[in-house]
Every structure is written in C-alpha cells, then in structure tokens.
Amino acid sequence: MTRFLCLLALLFTAPVMAQNALPASPYAHRQLDDPAQEEKARSLMEELRCLKCQSQSIADSDAPMAGDMRSQVRERIAAGATPEEVRSWLIERYGDWVTYNPPVNAVTWPLWIAPGVLLILAIWLARGLFRRRKTDQKDAG
Incomplete structure (x- = not known):
C-alpha cells in the first residue's frame, strides 16, 4: 500500500516539478530600440508559426518556445540580418512547417x-x- 501511495504521489507531483525554471529569453517580451528593426522583426514574427501552439504565430503565442523564437528573431535582426536570412535560418533549424508560407x-x-x-x-x-x-x-x- 505504501508503494502505491508513493507512486500516486509521484504521478501527481511530476508535472509540477517539470515546470520550466529557465529565465525568459531577453527579447521575448521586449522590443528592439530601433523602430525600423522592430517593425521588420514584428512582420516576420507574424509569418512564423508557433511550434507548440500550431495555430498561432509566434507574435501571438504565449508559449515559452514562441518567446524563445521571438527573441532569436529580434537578436538576429538587431545583429543586421535581413528578415529573409532569419526566415531561412529558422526553416533550416525547424523545417518548412515553421513558416505559414512554405517554399x-x-x-x-x-x-x-x-x-x-x-x-x-x-x-x-x-x-x-x-x-x-x-x-x-x-x-x-
């Protein structure tokens, strides 16, 4: 009986212990300082699909993975990459499915x-x- 209770307790506490303890990505919820770069990043984020939500763009999704992807887009745009270069990099990394307009x-x-x-x-x-x-x-x- 004790083993059963321990197994039951583990079953119900495992999801709580599996929460993401990593800090949010730096640009997940913060905009770029340059409005032109932010506009490029924002328009690109509208065209990219959240890999977890599947029916939302990364601009609309609150999923942690979408936040990471928003941060990656903003960081690369801030570093001087064009939106097409960022899209190509994400397609190479996540596959054609990441974009709403697959090649x-x-x-x-x-x-x-x-x-x-x-x-x-x-x-x-x-x-x-x-x-x-x-x-x-x-x-x-």
Whole structure:
C-alpha cells in the first residue's frame, strides 16, 4: 500500500516539478530600440508559426518556445540580418512547417497542388450531378 501511495504521489507531483525554471529569453517580451528593426522583426514574427501552439504565430503565442523564437528573431535582426536570412535560418533549424508560407519543393508541392486538384474534382462532380438531375427531370416529365 505504501508503494502505491508513493507512486500516486509521484504521478501527481511530476508535472509540477517539470515546470520550466529557465529565465525568459531577453527579447521575448521586449522590443528592439530601433523602430525600423522592430517593425521588420514584428512582420516576420507574424509569418512564423508557433511550434507548440500550431495555430498561432509566434507574435501571438504565449508559449515559452514562441518567446524563445521571438527573441532569436529580434537578436538576429538587431545583429543586421535581413528578415529573409532569419526566415531561412529558422526553416533550416525547424523545417518548412515553421513558416505559414512554405517554399515549393519536393516535399511541399502536394500542399500547393491539392487545392487546385480538389477544386477541379468538385466542379467535375457537380457537373455530373447537375447532368443527372437534368436527365431525371426529362424522364419524369
């Protein structure tokens, strides 16, 4: 029974002990001093996906990882990197999925082609459905 209680206590206290004790990144919640650099960083952060939240940009997310990514973007912009260089670095580090506008390559081309194929398929199916209704109405009348 004692072992069971110890296991149960460990099960409920483990999530509390797993909290992130690391300090926040320096530019996670602080803007750059130069307004032009901050605008570049901000517009880039709107185009980058939070890897934890998945449906939010890193500019909108409160996740610690998004804060780290915001800090990395601001630090690199402050060091003189262009937004495209920072985007390329993040894509190299985290993969194409990190950006809302992934490049067209062998892995992502189905994402770019799928909407057109689905639209053509929907038009073809609707055309067949309308033809069938028209012939059914002629046969009934």
